[in-house]
Amino acid sequence: MRAGKFPIVLDDVVLDFPFHNAGKTTIQKQFLSLFKGNNKKWFRALSGIDLKIKKGSVVGIIGDNGAGKSTLLRVIGGIYKPDRGKITVEGKVILLASLGLGFSNDLPGRDNIYLTGGLIGMNEDEIAHKEQDIIDFSGLKEFIDAPLRTYSSGMRARLGFSIACHSKPEILLLDEVFSVGDYEFRRKSKQKILQMVEGETTVVVVSHNIQTLEEICDRIIYIENGKILMSTSKKYAIELYKRT
Amino acid sequence: MEGRGLQRFAAKGSIAQKLIKRIVKLVVNSPTESSKISETFALLYDTDPKLSQSLIYSIENLIYEKNDIAAAKLLFLHTTSTLASKDSKQCLDFVYSCDPLAIGQDSLKLVFELHYKEEHYLASLLILDGVSQEHWVNEKRTEIADLIKDKELSKVDIIYQNLANLLLLKRSKITGQGPPNVKKTKFFSSLLQTPIVAWEYRNQLGRMIRRDLDVKYQKSILGWAWGIIEPLALTVTFLFLFDILSTTTSRYMPLNIMIGIIIWSGFGHILLRGTKSLESNTAVLQRVNLPRQIFLLNIAGTSIVTVSLNILAIIPLLIYYQITPTWKLILFPASLILVAAYGVSVSLFTSTIQTKWRDVSHLVSVAVRIGFYFTPVFFTLEMLINGRIPPEFLTAYLIINPIAIYLTLARSAFTNESIDIGQEYFWISLLHLILLYTFSAYWFSRNEDKAVKYL
Numbered sequence: 111m112r113a114g115k116f117p118i119v120l121d122d123v124v125l126d127f128p129f130h131n132a133g134k135t136t137i138q139k140q141f142l143s144l145f146k147g148n149n150k151k152w153f154r155a156l157s158g159i160d161l162k163i164k165k166g167s168v169v170g171i172i173g174d175n176g177a178g179k180s181t182l183l184r185v186i187g188g189i190y191k192p193d194r195g196k197i198t199v200e201g202k203v204i205l206l207a208s209l210g211l212g213f214s215n216d217l218p219g220r221d222n223i224y225l226t227g228g229l230i231g232m233n234e235d236e237i238a239h240k241e242q243d244i245i246d247f248s249g250l251k252e253f254i255d256a257p258l259r260t261y262s263s264g265m266r267a268r269l270g271f272s273i274a275c276h277s278k279p280e281i282l283l284l285d286e287v288f289s290v291g292d293y294e295f296r297r298k299s300k301q302k303i304l305q306m307v308e309g310e311t312t313v314v315v316v317s318h319n320i321q322t323l324e325e326i327c328d329r330i331i332y333i334e335n336g337k338i339l340m341s342t343s344k345k346y347a348i349e350l351y352k353r354t
Numbered sequence: 355m356e357g358r359g360l361q362r363f364a365a366k367g368s369i370a371q372k373l374i375k376r377i378v379k380l381v382v383n384s385p386t387e388s389s390k391i392s393e394t395f396a397l398l399y400d401t402d403p404k405l406s407q408s409l410i411y412s413i414e415n416l417i418y419e420k421n422d423i424a425a426a427k428l429l430f431l432h433t434t435s436t437l438a439s440k441d442s443k444q445c446l447d448f449v450y451s452c453d454p455l456a457i458g459q460d461s462l463k464l465v466f467e468l469h470y471k472e473e474h475y476l477a478s479l480l481i482l483d484g485v486s487q488e489h490w491v492n493e494k495r496t497e498i499a500d501l502i503k504d505k506e507l508s509k510v511d512i513i514y515q516n517l518a519n520l521l522l523l524k525r526s527k528i529t530g531q532g533p534p535n536v537k538k539t540k541f542f543s544s545l546l547q548t549p550i551v552a553w554e555y556r557n558q559l560g561r562m563i564r565r566d567l568d569v570k571y572q573k574s575i576l577g578w579a580w581g582i583i584e585p586l587a588l589t590v591t592f593l594f595l596f597d598i599l600s601t602t603t604s605r606y607m608p609l610n611i612m613i614g615i616i617i618w619s620g621f622g623h624i625l626l627r628g629t630k631s632l633e634s635n636t637a638v639l640q641r642v643n644l645p646r647q648i649f650l651l652n653i654a655g656t657s658i659v660t661v662s663l664n665i666l667a668i669i670p671l672l673i674y675y676q677i678t679p680t681w682k683l684i685l686f687p688a689s690l691i692l693v694a695a696y697g698v699s700v701s702l703f704t705s706t707i708q709t710k711w712r713d714v715s716h717l718v719s720v721a722v723r724i725g726f727y728f729t730p731v732f733f734t735l736e737m738l739i740n741g742r743i744p745p746e747f748l749t750a751y752l753i754i755n756p757i758a759i760y761l762t763l764a765r766s767a768f769t770n771e772s773i774d775i776g777q778e779y780f781w782i783s784l785l786h787l788i789l790l791y792t793f794s795a796y797w798f799s800r801n802e803d804k805a806v807k808y809l
Contacts, residue, residue, distance in 0.1 A: 122524065127807055128710075153407065157451050160520065188643035191803045194418075207641050216569045225565060228558040229642050337450060338520065339513050350509055 117281055117312050118163040118186055123195035125156040125185060125336075155181045156336040158195070166310045168303065170327035172320065172351050178336040179316045180207070183283045186314065201280030201312075204230055206270055206287055215259040219250060219269055222258055226270070232277050240276045247302070248272035249295070263290045271295075275302050282306065284315045288322050300326055320348055370402035378412050381432070382425045388432075395436040406448040409433050413456045427458035434464050442468055450517045454524040459486055469514065470494075475502050477514035484522045544799035545792060548702070551645040559648065559655055566656040581660060582667040585615040592732040604734055606769045609671045613765050614731040616668075620661035621693050621757065622722040627653045628701025629708050629718045636809045646802050650701050654694045661690060668768065677768060685767035689760040696757065696787055702794035706801045709808040729755060735762045736773050756783030 129152065155178050163169050171179045184190050185197065187205035213222050223244055227237040245254050248268045253261070261269070267290045274282065282303075288296050303313055303326055317323050323330060324344070332340040332347040340347040373394060380391050409429070416426040430452060437445035449457070449465050457465075462484050469478035475498050482491055482498075552559065571577040589611045596607070604610065631649040632639065639646065665686070672679075708714040730738055735758055739748065752758060752775070759779055766772060 152411070154410070154451065158453070158524065160524070184640065187641075189640060190806065203643065205641055205643070214565055214569070216572055217565060221565070225561060228561050229638070229644065234557065335447075335451070337517065340516050346512075350512065 115165055116162045117165050117200045118161065118314070119196075119198045120159050120161040120186070121196040123156055123159045123161075123185060123192040123197055124154070125181060125190055126152040126193050127155045127181075129153060154336055156185065156192070159336070159338060161331070161338070161341070163312055163314065165312055166307055167328045168307055168313045168315065168326050170323035170330040171314065171316045171333060172318075172323065172330060172347065173333035177333045179333055180285050181336075182333065183285050183314060183316055186281075187283050199281065202231065202278075203281045203283065204274045204277060204279040205283040205285065206274045207285040213258055213266065213270070216257055218257055219248075219254040219261070220245075222269070223273055226273050227277060230274070230277055244269075244272045244276050247275070247298070249298075264292060264295065267291050268295055271299055271302075275299075275306065279311060281312045281314070284313065284317075286317055287315075288317055288319055296322065320351070324348060370398060370408070373398040373401065374408055374412055377432075378416070378425075378429065381429045382416075382420075382422060385425065385428050391428075391432050392436065395432055399436055399440060404444075406433070406437070406444060406451070410448070410452050414453055417453060417455050423455060426453075426456040427461065430456040431458060431461045431464070434461055434468075438464060438468050442472055446472075446514070450521060454521055457521070457525060466494075469518075470498075473508075474511045474514045475505070476511050477518045480515055480518040480522065484525065541796060544796045547645070547799055548647050548651070548698070548795060551647045552651050555645070555648055555651075559651055562648075562652040563655045563659060566652070567659065578663070581664045585612055585619065585664065586667065588615050588732070604736060606675060606765075606771070609668060609675065609769060610734050610765050611732050612668050612671065613665070613768065614734075614761055616661055616664045617690065617693060617761060617764055618726060618729065618731045618757075620657040620664075620690075621697050622726070623657045623660070624654050624694060624697030625700060625704075625718055625722055626715070628697060629704040629715045631701060632705045632709050632805060632809065633712075633715075639806055639809060646806070647702070647798070650698055650705060653701075654698050657697070658690060658694050662687075672768065677770070679768070680770060682767050682770060686764050689764040689767070692760045692763075692784075692787065693757060695791065696760075699787065699791040699794045702791075702798040706798055706805040709805040725757070729757050730761055734765070735759075735775070736771075739773070739775065752779050753782055753786065756786045759783040 159182065171182065173179050181190065183205060185192055186199060187203050188199065189205070214225055217225065220241070223241060224234070224237055228234075232240075245251075248254075248265075248271075250265060250269060253265065258266070267287055271284075271287055271291075288299065291299065300322070307313060313326075315323060315327065327344060329341070330344045330347040331338055332351050340350055377391060377394050377398065380387065380394065384390075413426045413429055413433075416422050416429065434445055434449060437448055445468060446465075449461075449468075462481060466478050466481040466485060469475075469481060479495065479498055482495055485491055571580065574580065576583070589608055592611050593608055627634075628650050631653055632646060635649045638644070638649075704714050704718055726732075738751075738758075743751070760783065762773055763780070
């Protein structure tokens with residue numbers, strides 16, 4: 111189909127998760143489950159998601175806790191493979207969740223730029239070239255040489271966002287990144303996102319901060335129980351989410 | 355008798371499951387006996403009112419595994435009609451969670467009636483579009499249009515309208531399509547996966563290994579020396595014990611023990627940390643789309659580098675024994691890589707199970723400790739052969755434990771001693787390694803996607 115125009119296409123994606131049942135692991139219950147036969151317990155995290163995201167658009171995802179927002183992002187990011195249905199994602203994808211990427215606590219921020227940059231597919235020269243830009247944007251200044259465990263959660267998020275943006279992703283997935291940053295960081299990252307979108311980067315944001323979403327998104331999707339309730343109108347989706 | 359009592363006790367919790375099984379059987383084999391089916395359904399609802407999730411799975415099983423869409427439609431119809439009379443919200447939840455393929459005309463009518471009853475006028479109007487034209491459809495449509503005029507639309511209605519819209523879209527789209535795509539694991543490509551990852555991510559692996567080495571002895575005064583102190587202390591201990599307990603020692607005993615302990619600690623490191631390689635990297639695995647073997651390869655690489663550095667500690671002993679290295683020295687890196695490959699092969703298997711059952715890592719740590727005593731680590735294979743073991747057991751032992759052979763190989767790289775056990779054992783150990791890797795690599799690629807879900 112018009113693949114170039116829609117870098118993210120989900121077709122009836124279904125994802126099941128095993129139940130993390132704490133009592134399940136006791137010997138007695140394990141033993142008894144042998145007799146019960148069918149002891150598989152799954153719950154449906156995503157049930158039949160159909161989604162097409164246009165190139166260069168900013169899409170927000172809202173919904174209650176546990177509605178499947180982060181799971182949806184991870185499926186788009188290729189971390190979970192769907193149990194059923196089809197997903198095609200074209201281009202370099204970077205998923206940024208609230209606590210940074212593959213950070214190592216004992217190393218200074220500067221080393222972590224190299225480590226994380228490598229994990230998300232940048233090569234050595236590329237990182238060296240952009241190192242100063244990343245540090246400048248993150249606003250960490252002299253703290254960049256302090257070990258990461260001394261960072262606050264906001265500082266981590268800033269470093270993570272900065273690395274992710276400078277790696278030139280074609281698709282950027284943001285999971286609650288703005289919730290920990292301060293006002294200045296939010297303003298700056300908003301600007302950066304809009305700037306990236308102009309360069310045809312597709313952005314999908316999960317956030318509970320509806321105000322931020324309203325400002326930057328072209329389209330908002332309202333999810334509940336792993337189903338898309340509303341995906342057409344931005345205003346309507348927000349209104350609906352607020353009322354229910 | 356006791357066994358049966360236990361079975362009955364265990365079955366109590368799964369009455370609902372059994373009822374569902376019975377219903378599915380009825381639906382498939384005798385679809386005309388609708389009274390019997392609805393009777394069982396009523397029973398099912400009494401035992402477990404929250405039955406929708408299991409039924410969704412049953413319906414999907416019928417559609418995709420047994421290819422029996424008619425039965426699925428019937429099962430769906432019965433479920434909705436049971437739920438509709440008891441709990442309409444749960445019923446609607448079920449309808450919109452279920453596979454649209456299972457929704458037949460009769461069910462669609464039922465859904466319409468439910469929406470109509472609940473005053474979801476917009477949704478019911480949409481559903482009417484899906485219902486095939488009958489005389490009453492147009493009547494209803496005009497009736498609802500009149501009703502909507504004076505009423506303010508509820509938010510719930512709008513949500514259901516949207517859901518109904520999606521449902522109808524999907525229904526029109528998938529009818530006549532084949533089964534969904536299921537990921538098939540190809541046998542040969544699964545074997546190549548790990549080496550390919552190692553090659554493609556070599557730069558990144560190098561960086562990760564350097565990080566591990568940097569962090570390992572951070573904040574310690576002796577730093578690198580700790581890597582040597584442990585094998586040194588253990589060697590002295592075992593020499594002391596041998597001196598007390600036994601009279602037969604080989605010529606290069608301290609050297610042999612030292613090499614054995616250094617390599618074994620590297621091997622144990624791969625097994626212990628490799629088993630936890632997925633579990634302990636949860637944060638990264640849930641954020642970055644990486645080949646999942648990379649952490650295991652990182653651990654193996656770190657171990658290889660550590661062992662290669664620690665082995666330098668035997669240089670004083672080499673000088674003491676006046677050993678001049680020969681071309682045989684190449685056997686050491688070769689056997690080290692074989693040991694690491696064995697550790698990786700085992701860990702590929704154990705790391706995936708570890709995500710579901712955390713017992714595995716405990717089991718592995720016990721195995722590593724026992725293996726230490728059953729492998730010629732602080733003694734030599736020669737001592738074992740000259741011991742009181744019957745030859746047939748020795749053969750079996752050498753087949754089961756290839757590490758014994760790799761260790762002996764690594765020792766001969768320095769001591770130049772050769773042991774008369776026959777070359778065929780080396781090839782057998784290599785075959786053992788290849789078979790193990792084949793199994794583990796295939797297992798890993800079959801189960802990695804599932805394993806990540808347990809993190």
